[in-house]
Every structure is written in C-alpha cells, then in structure tokens.
Amino acid sequence: MAHPDSVTTAWIRAQPKAELHLHLEGSISPALALALAQKHGRSLPGMADGVDGVARQFVFGDFERFITVFLAVSDCLREEEDFCAAVVGLAEHLASQGVVAAQVTVTAMTHLRRGGSETALLSGLQRGRAEARRRFGVSIAYIFDIVCLFPEQAEPTLNVALRGREAGVVGLGLAGPEARSAPIPEFERVFERAAHEGLRCVPHAGEHGGADRIRACVERLHATRIGHGVRCLEDPTVVALLRDRGVALEVCPTSNVLLGVAPSLATHPLPALLREGLRITVASDDPALFGTDMLTELARCSEAFGWSRETVAAICADGIALAGVTSDAA
Ligand SMILES: [Zn+2]
Numbered sequence: 001m002a003h004p005d006s007v008t009t010a011w012i013r014a015q016p017k018a019e020l021h022l023h024l025e026g027s028i029s030p031a032l033a034l035a036l037a038q039k040h041g042r043s044l045p046g047m048a049d050g051v052d053g054v055a056r057q058f059v060f061g062d063f064e065r066f067i068t069v070f071l072a073v074s075d076c077l078r079e080e081e082d083f084c085a086a087v088v089g090l091a092e093h094l095a096s097q098g099v100v101a102a103q104v105t106v107t108a109m110t111h112l113r114r115g116g117s118e119t120a121l122l123s124g125l126q127r128g129r130a131e132a133r134r135r136f137g138v139s140i141a142y143i144f145d146i147v148c149l150f151p152e153q154a155e156p157t158l159n160v161a162l163r164g165r166e167a168g169v170v171g172l173g174l175a176g177p178e179a180r181s182a183p184i185p186e187f188e189r190v191f192e193r194a195a196h197e198g199l200r201c202v203p204h205a206g207e208h209g210g211a212d213r214i215r216a217c218v219e220r221l222h223a224t225r226i227g228h229g230v231r232c233l234e235d236p237t238v239v240a241l242l243r244d245r246g247v248a249l250e251v252c253p254t255s256n257v258l259l260g261v262a263p264s265l266a267t268h269p270l271p272a273l274l275r276e277g278l279r280i281t282v283a284s285d286d287p288a289l290f291g292t293d294m295l296t297e298l299a300r301c302s303e304a305f306g307w308s309r310e311t312v313a314a315i316c317a318d319g320i321a322l323a324g325v326t327s328d329a330a
Pocket residue numbers: 021023175204227285
C-alpha cells in the first residue's frame with residue numbers, strides 16, 4: 001500500500017499547476033487532426049487507416065517524422081474554428097490533469113506565411129481561450145514564437161503578437177533548430193521592443209545548443225524564462241547568471257530523452273539543476289507527439305528522482321507564480 005505521504009499521480013493531479021512550455025500544434029489529438037485534415041482536404045501521415053493510422057504516426061519514431069507530423073498538423077489549422085477547437089481540446093486535457101493555467105506557444109508565421117488569415121488565427125485563439133475558461137476553468141495565454149532559422153520573420157511575428165494581445169498573447173518566443181539558428185544578435189532589436197511593450201521574452205535555448213546561447217538569450221534578449229536550458233550546466237557562470245537573475249528553466253524531460261538531449265530519464269540533469277538552486281518548471285513540450293503531458297512528466301520525475309511531496313508542491317506553486325495567475329483566479 002502507498003505510504004500516506006507518497007507522491008501518487010492522484011496527489012499530483014490535485015495540486016493546482018501551470019504548464020509553461022507546450023506548443024499548440026504539438027498538442028492536437030489524432031482525432032481532431034484527422035477531422036481537420038478531412039475538412040480541408042489536406043493530407044496527414046497515416047490518415048488512410050483512419051484515426052488509428054494517424055495515432056500510430058503520432059507515436060515518436062525519430063526527429064524527421066516528428067517534424068513531418070508537426071508541420072502536417074499545423075497545415076490543417078486554417079479557419080477560426082480550427083484554432084478554437086485546438087485550444088478547447090487542449091484545455092479539456094489540461095483540466096483533466098489539474099492544470100489551471102497554461103502559456104501555449106503558437107508559431108503564428110507558419111500559418112500566416114502560407115496565406116492564412118491573421119483574423120482567423122487571432123479570433124480563433126481568443127474564442128478558444130474564452131471557451132477554455134468558461135467550460136474547463138483553465139486560464140490560457142499565448143506565446144508567439146519566431147523560428148530561429150528565419151530572422152526576417154522576427155519583426156512580423158512581434159507585430160502580430162502585439163496585435164494579438166487582446167486575444168491573450170503575453171510573450172515572444174524563439175524556437176527551431178539551434179544548431180542552424182541565425183545569430184542571437186539578429187533578434188536583439190525585436191526582443192528589445194517586445195520587452196519594452198511588456199511582452200515576456202521566453203526563448204528556447206540550451207536544448208541542442210550550448211550554454212553560450214543561454215547566456216546570450218538572458219543578456220541580449222531579456223529572457224525571463226528559458227525553454228529547456230538544461231545545458232546551462234556546461235558553464236557554471238551561466239548557472240550563476242540564471243540563479244542570480246531568477247530566470248526559470250522550462251524543463252521537458254520526455255522531450256529531452258526522445259530528442260536525444262538526455263540519454264534517459266534516470267540520467268536527466270533535472271536533479272542537478274535543482275541542486276544548483278535554479279528555478280525550474282516541468283512541462284510536456286508537444287504532448288500529443290511525445291505521448292506525455294504535464295501530470296505524466298511530474299509523476300515520472302517523482303518516481304525517477306524520488307521527489308517528496310514538498311518538492312513537487314514547491315515546483316507546482318512556483319509554476320503558478322511564473323504564469324502570473326493565482327490558483328483560485330485561474
Ligand atoms: Zn518547445
């Protein structure tokens with residue numbers, strides 16, 4: 001029988017939580033993705049075999065397939081209703097885990113670049129957010145991210161993010177393959193403006209890229225949180241910088257293992273990050289494609305690292321604080 005103080009999944013579910021690192025396009029269920037693909041006559045890997053075929057493609061195989069599926073799903077989001085349905089579906093799943101607030105990353109330019117309508121995007125997100133709160137009591141906000149391969153999209157992304165504030169956009173992100181990224185200084189001006197306009201600056205860094213990139217994001221891009229950031233441990237001065245400035249890391253353990261950032265959960269650097277006194281939050285990254293969610297991540301970590309209720313409760317409470325909501329208001 002479980003010890004009364006043990007960290008069970010039911011106990012973690014009961015803790016109010018905020019998820020701060022997940023991508024809308026990677027959160028869509030196979031059933032919704034298939035329905036959207038059929039509605040718009042788009043093709044989706046595995047769709048010839050129905051929802052089971054799509055679901056099989058959603059199981060992580062390798063990075064190539066992950067990107068193919070991610071982009072194919074993105075391509076099915078076309079109309080206001082589609083964005084709304086994606087957010088509402090995600091909110092229902094978040095509520096079932098005891099997640100009361102989420103900051104959801106949306107790659108706006110992927111949709112707009114192929115001629116998608118900005119009005120459909122922003123109205124859909126806004127409606128989805130309202131419905132998420134009304135039906136599931138989940139507070140949703142958005143981060144619009146720049147793909148780091150395309151510095152020319154930085155300015156347009158910021159502009160649409162600013163126009164999207166009423167729709168719930170609260171931050172500017174930076175994501176994509178760090179190894180092939182444009183140099184950080186090319187994004188400096190746009191993040192400067194984002195910070196000045198009151199958006200949170202939350203770039204991904206230190207996942208496939210090294211500690212230097214984390215430093216550059218903190219020192220030059222006004223980062224208040226870092227997506228991933230696990231490779232800060234390669235440079236003690238970067239660890240000190242993060243600690244001194246209270247910059248939190250959004251750690252996504254299953255994503256890291258599947259994408260080869262850490263060889264296994266047992267050897268994941270998360271315990272070392274906590275020992276260094278860093279602020280961390282635990283998240284799923286792309287829940288539908290990595291077969292996980294925030295609750296599962298916390299349960300897996302608790303089991304692998306022997307976390308106490310106190311540790312998990314502190315991580316959950318800090319996540320709520322980082323989301324800028326109170327658990328009763330959320
Ligand atoms: Zn991410």
